[in-house]
Amino acid sequence: MKRSIIITGGAGFIGSHVVRLFVEKYPDYRIICLDSLTYAGNLANLKDLEDKPNFKFVKMDICDFDSVYTLMQLEKVDGIIHLAAESHVDRSIKDPFTFAKTNVLGTLSLLQAAKASWEPHQYVMPESGVACRFHHISTDEVYGALELTRPDGVEPPFSTKASSGSHHLAYGEDFFTEDRSYQPHRPYSAAKASSDHFVRAFHDTYGLPVVVTNCSNNYGPYQFPEKLIPLFINNIRLRRPLPVYGRGENVRDWLYVEDHARAIDLVFHKGKDAETYNIGGFNEWKNIDVIKLLIATVDRQLGRPEGADLDLITFVTDRAGHDMRYAIDSRKLQRELGWEPSLQFEEGIDRTVRWYLSNQDWLDNVTSGNYQSYYDEMYGNR
Numbered sequence: 001m002k003r004s005i006i007i008t009g010g011a012g013f014i015g016s017h018v019v020r021l022f023v024e025k026y027p028d029y030r031i032i033c034l035d036s037l038t039y040a041g042n043l044a045n046l047k048d049l050e051d052k053p054n055f056k057f058v059k060m061d062i063c064d065f066d067s068v069y070t071l072m073q074l075e076k077v078d079g080i081i082h083l084a085a086e087s088h089v090d091r092s093i094k095d096p097f098t099f100a101k102t103n104v105l106g107t108l109s110l111l112q113a114a115k116a117s118w119e120p121h122q123y124v125m126p127e128s129g130v131a132c133r134f135h136h137i138s139t140d141e142v143y144g145a146l147e148l149t150r151p152d153g154v155e156p157p158f159s160t161k162a163s164s165g166s167h168h169l170a171y172g173e174d175f176f177t178e179d180r181s182y183q184p185h186r187p188y189s190a191a192k193a194s195s196d197h198f199v200r201a202f203h204d205t206y207g208l209p210v211v212v213t214n215c216s217n218n219y220g221p222y223q224f225p226e227k228l229i230p231l232f233i234n235n236i237r238l239r240r241p242l243p244v245y246g247r248g249e250n251v252r253d254w255l256y257v258e259d260h261a262r263a264i265d266l267v268f269h270k271g272k273d274a275e276t277y278n279i280g281g282f283n284e285w286k287n288i289d290v291i292k293l294l295i296a297t298v299d300r301q302l303g304r305p306e307g308a309d310l311d312l313i314t315f316v317t318d319r320a321g322h323d324m325r326y327a328i329d330s331r332k333l334q335r336e337l338g339w340e341p342s343l344q345f346e347e348g349i350d351r352t353v354r355w356y357l358s359n360q361d362w363l364d365n366v367t368s369g370n371y372q373s374y375y376d377e378m379y380g381n382r
Helices: 013-025 043-049 065-075 089-094 096-121 187-206 228-238 257-270 287-301 331-337 345-358 360-366 371-379
Strands: 004-008 030-035 055-059 079-082 133-139 158-161 167-170 210-215 217-219 242-245 251-256 276-279 284-286 313-316
Touching: 004 013, 004 065, 013 030, 013 043, 013 257, 030 065, 043 055, 065 096, 079 096, 079 257, 089 096, 089 187, 096 133, 096 187, 133 187, 133 257, 187 210, 210 257, 217 257, 217 345, 228 242, 228 287, 228 345, 228 360, 242 287, 251 257, 251 287, 251 345, 257 276, 257 331, 276 331, 284 287, 287 313, 287 345, 345 360
Parallel strands: 004 030, 004 079, 030 055, 079 133, 133 210, 210 276, 217 251, 242 313
Antiparallel strands: 158 167, 251 284
16 A cells, blocks of 8 residues: 655654654655754664655755645645654753744644645545544653652552563552543643644544554664763763762653654554554663663773763752653553563663664764753753
8 A cells, every 4th residue: 555654853863763664664655754954853864764765855844834735735645643843851941932832833733734635535545545644642741740659658669560461660550541631740741732632632623533642751773862861871981970860769661762663653554543542661760770771881882890980970950840750551552552662671771872882973973063052051050
């Protein structure tokens, strides 16, 4: 079956992995990578796809409705996978307007373009008969925060069982499920929550075929080093301080980016219309433990003595209202579509560190220019 799909934010971290998966797995599909190439977008992430006949890159701002609509008409687009977003919480605190513009108005622009393109033929492409679909990628942060302890007083972490039968460590007995009410605490999550509501409103009001996925923290190759894992890999490599908020006690669930891309593929093709699916890694770790694992892994791969860089850990003033714990319940996705993560966190970190250390030119390139001034502003005075 031939399809024509726009993947927004396709030159970014998660987007580039989704683009690569679709281009390589579906040679009959026309995959259009749409990206405005802000600081986190990098065409080098897609260099290996440049000569693929089913791949096309378009530099475009998703807020530009006319251009998006024209592109959809020209390419006869029948699907949109929407990943383009401002996503760094610290940046959202300093500049909430930009997050509202991209994450809310940009999503609204795409929804309007999809409606205008697909509604005249009842959301089915007239020539191919393909059913149209808008897949919106969101975050677990829209749900708010979870507690670290259990009501029975058992000290976390403790073992819990996934629907697949595997056990993993958890830091609380409560998890984010798809029917949990939204309680965003930061400008970033507020903007994403608003965009989620617009997506569902377009389904309820106009019948736009949509699906929403909410994911936990991603990690892996090509992630821009403003995020914890690539930032600290780079700092350990260069023996720079590792700024840790508070005492590093906050807990996050970690998802390897290629596992996320596989889940997006499944939900886009087989998910039920108007449904929400949570995508998590079943890998809950305290930030300080993640950092110690990164130090051990980088030092080992660089041939340094064990623990050589532990003294780089530098505790800094915590972010105001820093959410204590996020944990995704992915059992619906496992039960209905058969997905589960393929990697344990330690294996994923080993792969990730190996990639960054093998691609130091990429790291040096993306951390040049105004990255250093941003880094100094974020962490230099804490």
